[in-house]
Amino acid sequence: MTAPAVDGVADVPVVSLRGVRKNFGDLQVLDGIDLDVHAGEAAFVIGPSGSGKSTMLRCVNSLETYQGGQIWVGDYLVGAERKGDRWVEAAPKVTAARRADIGMVFQRFNLFPMMTALDNVVSGMRMVGGVRKQAAERRGMELLDRVGLSARAGFYPSQLSGGQQQRVAIARAIAANPRLVLFDEPTSALDPELVGEVLDVMRDLTREGMTMMVVTHEIAFALEVADSVYFIDHGVVVESGPPSQVIRDPQHARTREFLTRVRNDPHEEP
Amino acid sequence: MPTMTEPSAVSAIRSRLAADSDIQLHKRWSPRILTGAAAAVVVLVVGILAYTVIAGGTLHWDVVLQYFFSGEVIKGVGVTLLLTGVSLVGSAILGSVLATMRVSHNVVLKVIASAYVWFFRGTPVLVQVVFWFNLALFLPRIAGWDTNQLITPMTAALLALLLNVSAFMCEVIRGGLLSVDPGQVEAALSIGMTPRQSLLRIVMPQAIRVILPAAGNLAIDLLKATSLVYVIGTRELLGTVQSISSQTFYVIEMLIVASLWYLLLVSVASFLQARLEAHFGRGAGRQALSRRERLRRRAIAHTEEKVI
Ligand SMILES: Nc1ncnc2c1ncn2[C@@H]1O[C@H](COP(=O)(O)OP(=O)(O)O)[C@@H](O)[C@H]1O
Numbered sequence: 001m002t003a004p005a006v007d008g009v010a011d012v013p014v015v016s017l018r019g020v021r022k023n024f025g026d027l028q029v030l031d032g033i034d035l036d037v038h039a040g041e042a043a044f045v046i047g048p049s050g051s052g053k054s055t056m057l058r059c060v061n062s063l064e065t066y067q068g069g070q071i072w073v074g075d076y077l078v079g080a081e082r083k084g085d086r087w088v089e090a091a092p093k094v095t096a097a098r099r100a101d102i103g104m105v106f107q108r109f110n111l112f113p114m115m116t117a118l119d120n121v122v123s124g125m126r127m128v129g130g131v132r133k134q135a136a137e138r139r140g141m142e143l144l145d146r147v148g149l150s151a152r153a154g155f156y157p158s159q160l161s162g163g164q165q166q167r168v169a170i171a172r173a174i175a176a177n178p179r180l181v182l183f184d185e186p187t188s189a190l191d192p193e194l195v196g197e198v199l200d201v202m203r204d205l206t207r208e209g210m211t212m213m214v215v216t217h218e219i220a221f222a223l224e225v226a227d228s229v230y231f232i233d234h235g236v237v238v239e240s241g242p243p244s245q246v247i248r249d250p251q252h253a254r255t256r257e258f259l260t261r262v263r264n265d266p267h268e269e270p
Numbered sequence: 271m272p273t274m275t276e277p278s279a280v281s282a283i284r285s286r287l288a289a290d291s292d293i294q295l296h297k298r299w300s301p302r303i304l305t306g307a308a309a310a311v312v313v314l315v316v317g318i319l320a321y322t323v324i325a326g327g328t329l330h331w332d333v334v335l336q337y338f339f340s341g342e343v344i345k346g347v348g349v350t351l352l353l354t355g356v357s358l359v360g361s362a363i364l365g366s367v368l369a370t371m372r373v374s375h376n377v378v379l380k381v382i383a384s385a386y387v388w389f390f391r392g393t394p395v396l397v398q399v400v401f402w403f404n405l406a407l408f409l410p411r412i413a414g415w416d417t418n419q420l421i422t423p424m425t426a427a428l429l430a431l432l433l434n435v436s437a438f439m440c441e442v443i444r445g446g447l448l449s450v451d452p453g454q455v456e457a458a459l460s461i462g463m464t465p466r467q468s469l470l471r472i473v474m475p476q477a478i479r480v481i482l483p484a485a486g487n488l489a490i491d492l493l494k495a496t497s498l499v500y501v502i503g504t505r506e507l508l509g510t511v512q513s514i515s516s517q518t519f520y521v522i523e524m525l526i527v528a529s530l531w532y533l534l535l536v537s538v539a540s541f542l543q544a545r546l547e548a549h550f551g552r553g554a555g556r557q558a559l560s561r562r563e564r565l566r567r568r569a570i571a572h573t574e575e576k577v578i
Pocket residue numbers: 024027029047048049050051052053054055056270
């Protein structure tokens with residue numbers, strides 16, 4: 001990996017992917033992805049199942065390694081550290097600290113089942129950030145209030161509906177004021193009637209200027225709140241641009257075909 | 271066209287249901303009579319057996335009672351508990367290390383741990399006990415020490431039990447680790463935990479729920495398996511009663527003394543196991559909450575729904 005000079009540039013994108021390649025054995029999952037997300041931008045990623053959307057998100061916060069190209073988050077190269085004039089693999093501690101500054105919301109919520117909603121929200125602040133219990137819980141209650149769940153603070157995940165769990169998960173993801181939040185199909189595991197409450201919370205976040213990368217099949221929602229839309233197929237960005245263009249007036253046949261398919265069945269199994 | 275009216279019997283029942291919803295159900299006696307008869311037979315058989323043993327046998331219950339609380343036997347119980355305790359704690363540590371090796375990505379570590387489990391789980395524990403006791407036969411000195419001095423009946427027993435149980439404990443712990451949804455690790459990493467933190471603070475507390483019942487059973491098996499080491503002359507519970515019976519010839523009485531002690535210890539262990547499992551069951555489901563708390567929450571949920 002060679003690195004461009006980034007110091008002193010005023011408008012450094014929060015996330016920048018350049019020719020990112022990733023394979024699982026013989027399977028080329030990402031085949032040269034280029035993508036930029038600027039501060040305050042909500043970048044939506046759409047595409048068929050298996051096209052590499054989750055893998056791309058997971059590469060951004062090092063849940064997967066990538067084999068080619070570069071992923072920059074702010075001023076650091078994901079997975080690497082500068083040692084003198086060489087790049088070396090990032091130490092686990094460095095990677096952990098970088099992840100703490102990126103929130104992630106999963107398709108299957110992944111709340112910690114042995115913790116209450118409040119403890120889930122404050123888990124990062126308490127166990128990683130070293131925030132005192134009282135201060136963390138005060139902020140935790142604020143966050144739960146923001147996602148409309150302050151009355152459920154003492155509930156365990158098993159006692160919450162899917163939509164409520166995902167709202168708690170969002171509160172947990174934004175608890176440390178991350179510079180970026182990744183959403184991997186946050187509503188795909190939800191019953192249709194619970195999708196709206198999660199989208200409401202996400203809409204609020206875009207209004208507050210949160211920088212987000214969102215993988216979703218909710219095309220109408222993307223059209224409404226996205227700043228940019230990337231259509232990915234077979235590990236490459238086929239088409240990107242503002243939602244009015246990519247969703248309303250797609251240039252590529254593959255994009256058109258995908259959009260028709262998803263519109264007919266928005267809850268297509270991933 | 272067939273008519274759409276219901277068969278008369280059904281409509282008659284429906285109208286009766288509507289008229290009177292309190293219906294008197296009459297009991298069916300035939301299944302009750304059968305199970306009742308079966309129970310009577312079992313009670314009879316057990317009763318006859320018990321009578322034969324207690325009244326007909328020449329057992330000296332006073333001897334049982336006398337030795338049950340004798341200092342010698344109590345000391346044997348102590349040794350049994352010591353063997354169990356040390357082996358258990360040791361196997362928890364060694365088993366954790368082995369389990370971590372088995373789930374690691376390093377092939378060498380994986381193979382070594384798997385070979386360990388394969389060997390120690392695949393050979394009878396009695397063979398292992400006798401083997402360690404006779405270690406000096408092929409290894410006269412260990413790091414400059416005389417093997418015969420190191421390997422006493424006690425250390426040989428401890429070594430054999432600890433190494434053997436560790437293989438089983440490894441598998442129990444590994445099963446627990448694998449039972450935790452990988453999404454939990456991802457969530458832990460995503461909030462900035464190091465892999466070590468996520469293992470200790472997120473994975474382990476969840477794995478423990480799967481590990482505890484199995485480890486509890488292992489502990490109970492171990493408690494009883496300690497009796498095997500009497501063959502090398504370790505004076506634990508069975509070794510103690512055996513030596514008493516060889517002097518007094520109260521063979522069956524002494525076996526009863528030992529059995530009663532094992533039953534008592536296992537009962538206590540089962541009780542502790544249940545308490546531990548309850549403690550670590552937090553958040554596992556609705557039963558984890560007290561009734562009062564459940565009611566409070568239902569009230570909250572109720573008012574919340576009204577607001578929305
Ligand atoms: N850990 C893995 N090992 C092997 N193949 C994987 C792994 N994770 C994902 N894949 C494969 O990579 C491809 C892309 O997966 P993914 O990024 O999850 O797609 P998407 O999120 O767009 O549905 C799929 O074919 C999937 O089977």
